[in-house]
Amino acid sequence: MDxxxxxxxxxxxxxxxxxxxxxxxxxxxxxxxxxxxxxEASLAWVVNAYLLTFGGFLLLSGRLGDLFGHRRLFxxxxxxxxxxxxxxxxxxSSEVLIAARAVQGLGGxxxxxxALSLVLLLFPEPxxxxxxxxxxxxxxxxxxxxxxxxGGILTDALDWHWIFLVNVPVGIxxxxxxxxxxxxxxxxxxxxxxxxxxxxxxxxxxxxxxxIVNGNRDGWTSGQTLGLLGTAAVLFVAFxxxxxxxxxxxxxxxxxxxxxxxxxNVVSVLWAAALFAWFFLSALYLQTVLGYTPLEVGxxxxxxxxxxxAFSLGLSARVVMRFGLRVPxxxxxxxxxxxxxxxxxxxxxxxxxxxxxxxxxxxGLGAGLGFNPVLIAAMSDVPPEQSGLASGVMNTSFMMGGAxxxxxxxxxxxxxxxxxxxxxxxxxxxxxGGYHAAxxxxxxxxALAAILGATVLRATMPAADTSAEAVNSHA
Numbered sequence: 001m002d003x004x005x006x007x008x009x010x011x012x013x014x015x016x017x018x019x020x021x022x023x024x025x026x027x028x029x030x031x032x033x034x035x036x037x038x039x040e041a042s043l044a045w046v047v048n049a050y051l052l053t054f055g056g057f058l059l060l061s062g063r064l065g066d067l068f069g070h071r072r073l074f075x076x077x078x079x080x081x082x083x084x085x086x087x088x089x090x091x092x093s094s095e096v097l098i099a100a101r102a103v104q105g106l107g108g109x110x111x112x113x114x115a116l117s118l119v120l121l122l123f124p125e126p127x128x129x130x131x132x133x134x135x136x137x138x139x140x141x142x143x144x145x146x147x148x149x150x151g152g153i154l155t156d157a158l159d160w161h162w163i164f165l166v167n168v169p170v171g172i173x174x175x176x177x178x179x180x181x182x183x184x185x186x187x188x189x190x191x192x193x194x195x196x197x198x199x200x201x202x203x204x205x206x207x208x209x210x211x212i213v214n215g216n217r218d219g220w221t222s223g224q225t226l227g228l229l230g231t232a233a234v235l236f237v238a239f240x241x242x243x244x245x246x247x248x249x250x251x252x253x254x255x256x257x258x259x260x261x262x263x264x265n266v267v268s269v270l271w272a273a274a275l276f277a278w279f280f281l282s283a284l285y286l287q288t289v290l291g292y293t294p295l296e297v298g299x300x301x302x303x304x305x306x307x308x309x310a311f312s313l314g315l316s317a318r319v320v321m322r323f324g325l326r327v328p329x330x331x332x333x334x335x336x337x338x339x340x341x342x343x344x345x346x347x348x349x350x351x352x353x354x355x356x357x358x359x360x361x362x363x364g365l366g367a368g369l370g371f372n373p374v375l376i377a378a379m380s381d382v383p384p385e386q387s388g389l390a391s392g393v394m395n396t397s398f399m400m401g402g403a404x405x406x407x408x409x410x411x412x413x414x415x416x417x418x419x420x421x422x423x424x425x426x427x428x429x430x431x432x433g434g435y436h437a438a439x440x441x442x443x444x445x446x447a448l449a450a451i452l453g454a455t456v457l458r459a460t461m462p463a464a465d466t467s468a469e470a471v472n473s474h475a
Contacts (some may be wrong), residue, residue, distance in 0.1 A: 001015075002107065002303060003181060004122045004123065004353055006114050006177075007120060007122055007178075007181040007182045007183075007309075008119060008123075008135065008136075009130055010117055010174055010177040010178050010181055010324075011074070011119060011178070011182065012120075012135060012136065012139050012176050012366070013170060013173070013261070013330040014074065014077075014078055014111050014115060014171075014174045014178070015111060015112065015115045015136070016139050017081065017108075017157050017167055017170055017171065018057065018081070018108040018109075018112050018461040019139060020103065020150060021050070021108065021167070021355050024154075024163050025046060025047060025050075025163060025227065027155075027242075028160040028163050029043060029046065029047075031160040032097070033045060034157075034182075035137075035160065036092075036093060036094050036097065038094045038336060039269060039414065042322075045098045045101075046094075046097060046098060046101055047101075048210075049098045049099075049101040049105065050101045050102065050104055050105040050107065050108070050216070051103065051104040051399075051403065052206060052210055053102045053103070053105035053106045053109065054105035054106070054109045054112075054374070054399065055109075055110050055205055055206075055208075055209040055396065055403065056109075056202050056205040056206035056209055057105075057106055057109040057202060057205075057365070057400045058109045058113050058205075058392045058394045058395045058396040058399065059113075059201055059202070059205065059250075059251070059393060059396050060198050060201070060202050060250070060392070061073065061077070061110040061113035061114065061392055062111045062113035062264075062391050062392020062393065062395070063198075063235060063251065063392065064309055065110075065114035065391075065392075067116060067117065067360070068124060068377075069184065069185055070074075070114040070117045070118050070121070070179070070185050070441065071118065071182050071183070071184050071185055072184075073110055073113075073114045073177065074111060074115060074118060074119060074178060074182070075112050075178060076110060076177060076319075077107045077109075077110030077111035077114070077177065078107070078111060078171055078174050078175045079105030079171075079175060080103065080107030081104055081108055081111060081167070082107075082168055082171030082172065082175070083107075083169060084100050084104035084106075084107055085100075085104060085165065085167035085168055085171065086102075086164075086165070086168055087099075087103065087104075087156075087166045088100040088104060088164035089101030089161045089162070089164035089168070090161070092187050093340040096463075100253055103367060104191075105331070111298065112395050113391055113392040114389075114391065114396075114427065115136075116278075116375070116379070116391040116394070117134065117185075117290065117390075117391045118182060118185070119132050119133065119136055119183050119360070120379055120428075121183075122182075122183075126321075127321060128473055130320050130372065130376065133372050133375050134311060134315075134316035134371075134372045135376065136322055136475055137144075141310050145424060147377065150163070150298075153295065154166065154248070156161050156392065160351070166293070166416075172271060177438075179425050181189075182323070184421035193245060194242075194243075194248055194249055194250035194324035196242055197239055197242050197246070197249060197250035198248075200233055200239035200242060201235075201236050201239045201250065201251070202238065202445035203232075203235050204232045204233075204235035204236040205400075207228050207229075207230075207231055207235065208228075208229065208232040208400065209400070210228060211225050211228035211229045211232065212400075212403045212404050212407050213381065214387075215407045218243055220378075220411060232418060234316040236357070239241055240253070241250060248342055251393075252289050255382070255390065255393075258382065259456070259457075260325075260377045260378065260380050260457060261377075261378050261379075261390060261394075261455070262379075263377065263452060263456045263457045264374050264375075264378035264448075264457070265378065265379040265392065265393060265394060266397075266452060267329070267333075267374055267449045267452055267453050267456065267457075268374060268378075268394060268397045268398045268401060269398070269400065269401030269404075269405075269448035270401065270445045270448050270452070271336070271370070271374070271401070271445070271446060271449045272335060272397075272398045272399070272400060272402035272405060273401050273404065273408075273409070273442065273445045274336060274340060274366070274399075274405065274443070274445040274446040274449070275336070275402065275404020275440070276401075276402035276403070276406040277405055277406055277409040277410070277438055277441075277442040278302075278340055278343070278363060278407055278439070278442060279414065280406055281410070281435050281438050281439065282343060282356075282359075282439075283345075283348065283395075284357070284431075284435065285431075285435050287348075288428075288431060289348055289428055289431055289432055290350060295401050300356060301360065303360045303361055303364060304360045304364030304367070305362055305364065307365050307368050308364050308365070308367055308368040308371075309314065310368065311368030311369065311372070315368070316369065316371075317370040318357070319369065320372055320373055320376065323394065324373075325373040325376060325377050325380075325453075325457055326373075326453060326454055327454075327455050328369045328370065328373050329369075329370050329374055329377070329450070329453040329454070329457065330365075330370070330450045330451075330454035331369055331370075331450075331455050332365075332366040332367065332368070332369030332370025332371075332373075332450075333366060333370050333446050333447070333449045333450035333453060334446075334447065334450045335362045335365050335366030335369065335444035335451075336362070336363055336366035336368070336370070336443075336446040337358045337366075337443040337444075337447040338362055338366075338367060338370075338443075338444060339358075339360070339361075339362030339363035339445045340359070340363070340439045340440070340442045340443035341439070342359040342362065343359045343436075343439040344356055344435075344436045344437075344440045344443065345436070345437035346359070346432070346435075346436075347432070348428050348432050354400075366446075372398055377453075377457055378390060378394045379391070379394075394458075405445065407444070409438040409441055410434070410438065411441055412438050412441060413434035413435055413437060413438040414435040415434075416436075416437040416438075417430045417431055417434030419435065420431075420433045420434070431457050433454065452467040461468060
């Protein structure tokens with residue numbers, strides 16, 4: 001096998017650890033709470049501490065990869081994530097676990113921000129790049145539900161510590177294989193870092209993520225939430241002003257004149273808002289309304305994963321090479337919207353075959369079609385020396401869109417449920433009605449993203465990039 005494809009597998013294993021970690025923890029939260037005697041408020045920080053550092057440091061990590069080498073940052077991120085996983089797995093108190101989760105999120109941000117850039121450097125030719133990006137997209141789209149299955153199995157068969165400790169042998173293997181197989185890339189050649197811009201944008205992202213993940217608990221119109229979001233906005237405006245004035249900005253704002261990159265980021269925000277809501281709320285519907293166990297919930301997502309796997313093994317590449325970027329993106333997002341609308345009518349006494357499976361099939365097909373072209377579109381116009389930054393921006397858009405969309409749609413579901421309860425509905429009917437409202441709005445988000453991709457995105461495929469020294473010596 002070509003060394004590049006083996007290197008791709010190594011990069012995907014590293015990225016898969018990050019994607020899995022976003023969902024594998026959710027299944028084990030009750031066990032963590034009981035074992036460490038954690039109150040509900042502290043328990044939420046097992047998730048939020050990870051999200052805070054992951055979302056806050058994506059953009060900075062991507063730029064550091066451009067300045068100092070993507071491979072070097074990837075290796076450092078894997079090392080940090082693996083060490084933090086040991087800390088999480090051996091934690092005997094809530095304070096240690098939350099602190100280790102914050103470090104884990106930082107390592108995850110570094111890995112996520114530079115992995116895509118390394119894939120682009122490995123595969124400069126359009127046809128090969130499309131195939132590689134299809135597999136990368138499958139890991140990003142399907143890894144979450146794999147995490148639910150793995151979390152259920154590990155928690156039931158062993159205990160919650162192993163959802164973290166399982167990362168350790170994988171991380172060590174990825175580190176060793178990446179050092180041997182992933183070629184060193186040439187940094188941008190500028191060692192000076194825009195420290196002021198880095199502090200401003202990271203502070204803005206951290207405050208925004210903190211406000212979003214705690215919005216439901218603190219209230220979206222509370223002084224704390226509005227104050228944090230306002231401060232984040234001020235820091236972000238100050239960051240933009242600084243970037244316009246200095247000679248070596250962290251983020252050259254001219255990058256966003258690239259139409260495909262700008263469009264793909266907006267599409268990612270809308271799409272992530274819809275997909276995060278689908279995954280979270282459909283899991284709640286299956287578990288709370290239909291009475292599924294955590295493992296059964298994970299298995300319910302298996303049809304979607306299998307379809308996405310089929311696309312990653314070549315179908316998506318052939319579709320993109322045949323029809324370009326616009327058609328598969330628009331059709332894929334349209335199918336996601338239809339799948340969410342079907343979930344918006346799932347009844348209290350629903351069955352898997354009639355009320356769950358059709359939606360799962362459509363959502364899997366839509367994600368399989370759409371992930372590849374949106375990733376390719378985002379990176380198609382970006383020069384190699386800015387690929388890490390563009391990757392970081394893309395990941396930040398997806399993460400922030402997902403966090404904000406989930407928070408808003410979860411609030412909408414809760415408000416609708418309360419209204420139905422006040423109107424005399426029983427608890428399960430009221431919960432289902434709340435989920436219906438959120439799924440319907442999520443479908444609107446996906447439909448808007450489909451329209452935007454079909455009308456604004458430039459349909460041209462990226463040309464081969466032969467300028468990066470990292471791709472010249474591949475066998």
